[in-house]
Amino acid sequence: MTAGVEEQDELWAAIVEPARRRVLDLLLAHGEATATMLAAELPISRQAVVKHLAVLDRAGLVTARKQGREVRYAVRPERLDEARRRLAEVAAGWEASLATIKRLAEAPRK
Amino acid sequence: MIPERIEREIVIEASPERVWAVLTEPEHVGVWFAESVQGDLRPGTTSVLSWEEHGSFNIQVEKAEPPRYFSFRWAARSPGVDPGEGNSTLVEFRLIPEADGTRLHVVESGFRDLYDEQAEYVSDNTQGWVGALDSLQQYVAKTAEAPTRR
Secondary structure, X not given: OOOOHHHHHHHHHHHOOHHHHHHHHHHXXXXXXXXXXXXXXXXXXXXXXXXXXXXXXXXXXXXXXXXXXXXXXXXXXXXXXXXXXXXXXXXXXXXXXXXXXXHHHXXXXX | OOOOEEEEEEEEOOOHHXXXXXXXXXXXXXXXXXOEEEOOOOOOOEEXXXXXXXXXXXXXXXXXXOOOEEEEEEOOXXXXXXXXXXXXXXXXXXXXXXXXXXXXXXXXXOHHHHOOHHHHHOOOOOOOOOOOHHHHHHHHHHHHHOOOOO
8 A cells, every 4th residue: 555645745854944844753762741841952942843833743753642732752663764653563562661660670589 | 864762761669779670680571672681681792682573692791880771782684794884773771769750761772884784765655744845745746836726
């Protein structure tokens, strides 16, 4: 199956903008984050980050999840290029490892 | 350019000493990380971590400062190869004491040595966000021709 032309256009439009690529790579490097957290690491305003995230969301490159009053964003690995997809796998591996370390360390000891 | 490092962290309701033990003792490493561990994971030594699915990997422990900092280097894409310049990443764990536990932070860095930059430009043309350069050219050409839809 090939993606529709419209969809391809949206994907390209989303990624040709360098600031949006940086937003995407920050999400990949640090995991889930809010617009405020991302703006703290970028030379652009929170409002600008929000706009970039909306474009990335429409292109299917990120997912948004509401938590209380915050919206947290994360990359959607299936839409990334191969090298970044592998990094997303590495990141998922560390998340799983940390969760297991937590479980082991918190378990009552015999 | 792909990100140079991946960072993640978690808060654990246990003392740094307890987290340290789980993090560094081979018996535990064989649970949270590999399927089997040969070696004692001491600084300056090489241990072998194995996974049935991926193979065996040589892990060089660089530093162990209990209960604060632990680091190792591995060639995560080359089973059986000693980690060195250009083929490996550095994995660093930091244990930060918190009021009711420990914040465990992991950073793996050096990915730009590991992944060919070309990978960014290889695409099946239907997926992946940095595809072939000619697709980009086509896109730019098309948007230049057509009036913007917005």
